[in-house]
């Protein structure tokens with residue numbers, strides 16, 4: 157009798173938890189779909205694959221000078237040959253200025269005064285000048301001189317005219333099995349070369365390392381990692397500190413996309429607010445420092461999670477459906493202007509570029 161009763165009791169509590177579980181599952185699903193929906197909007201901008209269409213005109217993108225002085229070959233029909241983007245003529249000869257639809261200027265050289273804008277040339281009707289940068293706002297001071305010149309922005313921000321993220325997730329063609337990385341030797345790892353006490357991330361690190369062990373690599377520790385050792389090293393950690401060195405709207409770099417996601421460690425992030433991450437990364441694929449009342453709580457959570465195989469594996473579920481695409485080549489970023497060309501604002505001038513650059517996340 158007593159035994160039966162306990163069974164009943166167990167059954168009813170099982171039912172209850174089943175109910176709670178299904179509810180949570182549905183909630184998760186709807187959140188995921190919400191995320192997918194937003195994501196799908198980005199996917200509209202798909203380069204066409206297959207045969208190169210031949211009817212429409214070519215769009216000419218002129219790169220006025222190469223970012224950081226490092227030039228790459230533009231021989232052949234680069235955008236088609238490398239990225240299957242048709243009708244996109246990417247050039248770097250300044251003599252082609254009169255026929256360029258878009259002229260692109262990388263920010264760094266302009267604000268440092270090492271490159272000048274072509275004020276001496278007559279600006280063709282309809283030509284757009286593009287301001288391009290991948291850096292955090294803190295490196296984009298001195299922008300006053302650039303007011304009222306640019307028609308479009310090319311940067312990692314979602315609200316830029318052309319968004320060039322450090323990475324993104326693309327749907328997997330064939331649903332794979334998520335493999336939960338095994339063979340972990342360290343709880344938390346961090347690779348840092350430029351350590352500054354006043355960085356928010358350094359304070360989080362210090363506090364976290366008082367709660368849980370944090371294995372640190374990189375130039376700061378005088379143990380620099382050769383780049384080929386980076387991913388294998390990170391793959392031996394349960395968690396990786398994808399801490400951005402400065403805070404900026406949508407400023408999410410390879411520290412998330414490459415180091416953590418490709419390394420198979422769960423990213424612990426700090427940088428822009430959590431909503432900026434949610435907009436581009438699946439829920440339950442990262443842990444944001446702001447989710448916790450204190451860094452101590454974060455540390456405790458990480459410790460518990462590492463000890464719970466099942467819950468830890470939940471953080472890799474997204475890998476069934478998505479794969480990480482990294483962007484590292486300026487040519488690819490520039491070719492991406494073409495498929496969006498028809499959707500660029502017809503008449504737009506950035507009258508206060510500095511204010512736009514320094515806008516904070518909502």
Ligand SMILES: *[C@@H]1O[C@H](CO)[C@@H](O)[C@H](O)[C@H]1NC(C)=O
Nearest residue numbers: 212213214232233243244245
């Ligand atoms: C577009 O550019 C490609 C590659 O440079 C060239 O072969 C083709 O003739 C151009 N098409 C038009 C319509 O100008």
Ligand SMILES: *[C@@H]1O[C@H](CO)[C@@H](O)[C@H](O)[C@H]1NC(C)=O
Nearest residue numbers: 338339340341388389391392
């Ligand atoms: C686990 O890691 C150790 C140390 O890096 C390595 O020697 C070993 O081959 C790894 N085992 C598996 C199954 O990956």
Ligand SMILES: *[C@@H]1O[C@H](CO)[C@@H](O)[C@H](O)[C@H]1NC(C)=O
Nearest residue numbers: 282304305307502503504505
């Ligand atoms: C681009 O900006 C300039 C101002 O610098 C403006 O005269 C021109 O009309 C703008 N063009 C477009 C297509 O928005």
